[in-house]
Amino acid sequence: MDNTPVPTPPTPAADSAEQRIFDAAHEVFVQKGLDGAKMQEIADRAGINKALLHYYYRSKEKLYEMVAKAVINRAFPIIRQLIESDDPLEQKITRFIDFYIDLVSRNPFVPLFVITELNKHPDRFFETILPKELLKPSIFFAQVEAEIAKGTLRPIQPQHLLVNIVSLCIFPFVARPMLRIVLGLQPPELAQFLSERKAEVKKFVFQAIKP
Amino acid sequence: MDNTPVPTPPTPAADSAEQRIFDAAHEVFVQKGLDGAKMQEIADRAGINKALLHYYYRSKEKLYEMVAKAVINRAFPIIRQLIESDDPLEQKITRFIDFYIDLVSRNPFVPLFVITELNKHPDRFFETILPKELLKPSIFFAQVEAEIAKGTLRPIQPQHLLVNIVSLCIFPFVARPMLRIVLGLQPPELAQFLSERKAEVKKFVFQAIKP
DNA sequence: TTGTGGTTTAACTATTCAGTTAATTTTTTT
DNA sequence: AAAAAAATTAACTGAATAGTTAAACCACAA
Numbered sequence: 001m002d003n004t005p006v007p008t009p010p011t012p013a014a015d016s017a018e019q020r021i022f023d024a025a026h027e028v029f030v031q032k033g034l035d036g037a038k039m040q041e042i043a044d045r046a047g048i049n050k051a052l053l054h055y056y057y058r059s060k061e062k063l064y065e066m067v068a069k070a071v072i073n074r075a076f077p078i079i080r081q082l083i084e085s086d087d088p089l090e091q092k093i094t095r096f097i098d099f100y101i102d103l104v105s106r107n108p109f110v111p112l113f114v115i116t117e118l119n120k121h122p123d124r125f126f127e128t129i130l131p132k133e134l135l136k137p138s139i140f141f142a143q144v145e146a147e148i149a150k151g152t153l154r155p156i157q158p159q160h161l162l163v164n165i166v167s168l169c170i171f172p173f174v175a176r177p178m179l180r181i182v183l184g185l186q187p188p189e190l191a192q193f194l195s196e197r198k199a200e201v202k203k204f205v206f207q208a209i210k211p
Numbered sequence: 212m213d214n215t216p217v218p219t220p221p222t223p224a225a226d227s228a229e230q231r232i233f234d235a236a237h238e239v240f241v242q243k244g245l246d247g248a249k250m251q252e253i254a255d256r257a258g259i260n261k262a263l264l265h266y267y268y269r270s271k272e273k274l275y276e277m278v279a280k281a282v283i284n285r286a287f288p289i290i291r292q293l294i295e296s297d298d299p300l301e302q303k304i305t306r307f308i309d310f311y312i313d314l315v316s317r318n319p320f321v322p323l324f325v326i327t328e329l330n331k332h333p334d335r336f337f338e339t340i341l342p343k344e345l346l347k348p349s350i351f352f353a354q355v356e357a358e359i360a361k362g363t364l365r366p367i368q369p370q371h372l373l374v375n376i377v378s379l380c381i382f383p384f385v386a387r388p389m390l391r392i393v394l395g396l397q398p399p400e401l402a403q404f405l406s407e408r409k410a411e412v413k414k415f416v417f418q419a420i421k422p
Numbered sequence: 423t424t425g426t427g428g429t430t431t432a433a434c435t436a437t438t439c440a441g442t443t444a445a446t447t448t449t450t451t452t
Numbered sequence: 453a454a455a456a457a458a459a460t461t462a463a464c465t466g467a468a469t470a471g472t473t474a475a476a477c478c479a480c481a482a
Contacts, residue, residue, distance in 0.1 A: 017459075035246035036331075039440060049461050054441060111386075112326065118388040119323070120247070134395055154418065159394050159404060160411045163383050166393065170386075171378035175322075177329040182377065183370050184345055193370060200371045207365065208419035228429080250470060260431050265471060 018056045020046040022066070025057075029067045030113045034120070037064075068117060068129045071110060075103065076131060083135055083162075089143045089153075093165065094202060100169040101198050108173045137162060154211045161209065168201045229267045231257040233277070236268075240278045241320045244327055248275075279328055280340050282321060287342060289314065294346055294373075300354045300364075304376065305413060311380040312409050319384045348373060365422045372420065379412045 012018035024045035028037045039060055043050040057063040082096045104111060118125050137158075144158035172179065172194060179185055185193060223229035235256035239248045250271055254261040268274040293307045315322060329336050348369075355369035383390065383405060390396055396404060 032331075033244070033246070035244065038438090040438095050440090051442080051462085052460065055459075058441095060440065109330075112323075112330075115323065115386055115389060116244075116327070119320075120243070122388055130392065134392055137394060156415075157407075157411070159396075160407070160415075162393065163390065164379055164411075164415055166386075167378045167382035168375055171382040172374050175326055175377075175381075177333055178326060179374065181341070181345060182373065183348060185370075196368075196371070200368070200375075204367075204371075204375055204419045208415045249468090251468095261470090262432085262472080263430065266429080269471095271470065 017046070017048050017052055021048065021053055021056060021063075022070075025053075025063050026067050026070065029064055030071065030109045033113070033116055034060075034064050065124075065128065068125075071113065072129055073131070075107075075110065078103065080135055083137050083140055086139060089140075089147055090206075092140070092143070093205065097165065097169060097201050097205070098198055100166070101173075101201070104170050104173045105194065105197075108176060111170050111174050151211055153209050156209060164208075165201075165205055168204065169197075172197060228257070228259050228263055232259065232264055232267060232274075233281075236264075236274050237278050237281065240275055241282065241318075241324045244324070245271075245275050245331075276335075276339065279324075279336075282324065283340055284342070286314065286318075286321065291346055294348050294351055297350060297354075300351075300358055301417075303351070303354070304416065307376065308380060308412050308416070309409055311377070312384075312412070315381050315384045316405065316408075319387060322381050322385050362422055364420050367420060375419075376412070376416055379415065380408075383408060 012022070021042065024042045025037075028042050028045065037060075039053055040050055042063075043053055046052075053063065057066065078099065082092070082099055085092060085095075087095065117129075140162065141158040144153065144156070144161060147153035148155050176190065176194070179190060179193070180187075183193070223233075232253065235253045236248075239253050239256065248271075250264055251261055253274075254264055257263075264274065268277065289310065293303070293310055296303060296306075298306065328340075351373065352369040355364065355367070355372060358364035359366050387401065387405070390401055390404070391398075394404070
């Protein structure tokens with residue numbers, strides 16, 4: 001028979017106060033950043049007393065750090081897998097664009113959050129939030145070099161290619177409200193426009209790199 | 212003879228306290244945002260007493276608003292000129308990329324500032340900060356359509372083309388610290404990498420749109 | 423010289439907000 | 453059911469920081 005004590009789960013139960021606090025903090029921090037977020041607002045959204053925030057998470061900084069880690073750890077493994085896989089290049093790029101645009105269109109505030117965080121506290125970010133193992137894009141780079149050598153790709157620095165792809169995927173979602181200014185689009189047309197991005201980016205990229 | 216009184220100039224003298232305050236505020240707000248900026252830090256950077264900030268600019272919000280307007284009004288006319296000019300398309304794209312990358316590499320914090328501001332107070336932004344006249348990209352769109360009809364350009368929605376170009380220009384500079392993670396580049400290599408962007412983006416775009 | 427208006431400052435007040443405390447309620451254990 | 457532990461709250465404290473005030477300073481005119 002099983003007499004091992006049930007360990008306190010590292011992730012709190014789905015509808016516990018602890019979890020509701022975390023979810024509220026997630027929303028608020030990602031949308032407003034560390035300075036813009038107020039503990040009272042987080043408490044209100046979670047529907048609990050402000051003292052509970054400190055009961056479960058000690059301080060604003062600690063809570064923020066946990067949220068930041070969660071954000072990174074949700075996205076990072078997916079990106080790592082996409083970049084480090086050894087699918088053939090064309091398929092890899094296709095998958096990358098599809099996944100990445102899915103990811104960012106579901107979480108449009110995340111890239112902005114990461115970039116802002118990274119600008120304000122680069123040290124903390126690299127030391128405590130980011131996983132020790134950075135990405136290894138060398139497989140991707142080697143694949144690109146190989147296809148160039150074979151003549152199935154025009155010459156291009158693989159680093160630039162990767163950055164180009166990422167830029168095309170992320171930027172329009174991050175800068176969504178800017179599109180209203182630049183293109184003169186209203187919200188409904190804007191949603192339509194963004195839904196076309198997957199196909200558009202793929203066409204654009206493949207045309208740009210064919211020999 | 213001229214007996215009209217000399218009006219108080221709308222822009223204060225170059226080395227006045229008023230101007231030094233504004234410059235300091237500009238730096239601090241653009242880098243740290245409204246919430247991250249502290250009035251004391253602005254005063255310190257301007258080398259004056261904190262009370263002077265309120266003497267000249269009433270409140271933090273007012274000062275912030277003036278800075279935001281100045282930022283927009285510096286960038287907007289340049290962009291408008293680039294987009295609305297009637298240079299032939301190829302030259303227009305070339306100029307656009309060159310100017311835009313120059314602009315953003317000299318002011319890497321500005322796009323982030325604008326996007327953040329736009330996310331937090333879209334109403335204020337559209338009502339008080341932005342010039343009444345939005346951009347008119349229709350000339351650009353027409354040019355693209357024309358070249359497609361002539362067969363000198365592959366079919367592509369002009370809106371997507373414009374967004375693609377802007378994304379490729381802005382994003383790498385905004386996300387500069389992310390490149391360290393994605394590409395594994397250290398600061399010196401990173402500077403080198405970014406200096407190659409102008410040439411790279413032009414090659415990439417023109418290859419992507421040729422028939 | 424002295425009066426006047428604009429400029430600048432040191433010292434102060436008010437507010438906002440993170441964090442604490444001590445008491446109360448709820449849940450779990452015996 | 454009583455005792456113990458955990459969860460939750462209202463009310464408080466302290467620190468940071470936006471904003472005010474009143475006095476000092478300065479330039480310049482009468």
